[in-house]
Amino acid sequence: MALTLQDQVNVWLKAEARLSDLGASKVAQDAFRALRERLVSAGIQLQYIAFSDATAGDPGICQNTGYSPVGVPCTVYGLYARNRGTGDGTDSFISLHNAADNASAPLVTAVIQDDNDEFIAIKYNGWTFGTDLTISGANSAGGATESAAANAAVGFVIIGA
């Protein structure tokens, strides 16, 4: 996948479908609806990027060195993550790295503690990833040792140029 921006109607349809498929809480749906309203008024194109908890291959964030979906600088507006409810309660840290892999310090990190835990992070005018974007599920905060899939999260990010 590269940076392939689309009109927002397509992006938000995918985001809403994903939130529904994952059984996202209403607060997650409300938060992204509010972000949508803000970004639609900004009149920019966006990209929806789904990620999984797979330990090998794209779009798995637990693969070696993480998942780098675009390969170019970008701006992240929102992150949704949810554990699928198959873990054992072992912490997994989802991070967004401003790099082509997960070896460097992350820009955003949060812990996923238990089964079905959700995490939402939104910045309405975007976090700038000036180098690249790598999404990683690791067993320590900002670490590069990937989590087991069952402990990590699935979800998506909304990005722009």
Add this chain to the structure above:
Amino acid sequence: MAAVTYQESQLVWSKVKNALANANPATKAAFKGLQDFLANQFGVKTLKLYQFGDLSTGVDPDFDGPYQVYGVWGIKQHASDTDAWLKLRDNSTDILSLPFLVVDEESFAIFPKGLDIANAAGFKLESHTDSTGSTDSTATHGPVGFVLFGETK
């Protein structure tokens, strides 16, 4: 440490509304969604709003746990573009790290089910100069904002 002084959620949400008075509408709408969700899905009746300002030496809310964090909001109010990361730390582990890199930068994080704070005695709010380090930001570089706590379910 003191026990957490929870308040009626209606009062807390009134304080949240005041704290977000100048926030982006997307932020306000998201926290309104959290309010509805916690009331209607989880029946949360009491909460604790902890507002923070200067995090240059870290802040320990100094109340007994266990408890949960439902939401965090921050804004970089000071006229500084020096990078700062707002961190929630549980026993020295960063359980949340959000960047505040430019003036007026505003962001939030929500944990709808609540983020368990297992080691309340070691819980701190800090602002650091990088995402993985432990060098404190100066007072004029870090964000101000709030953390919304609830009782462990």
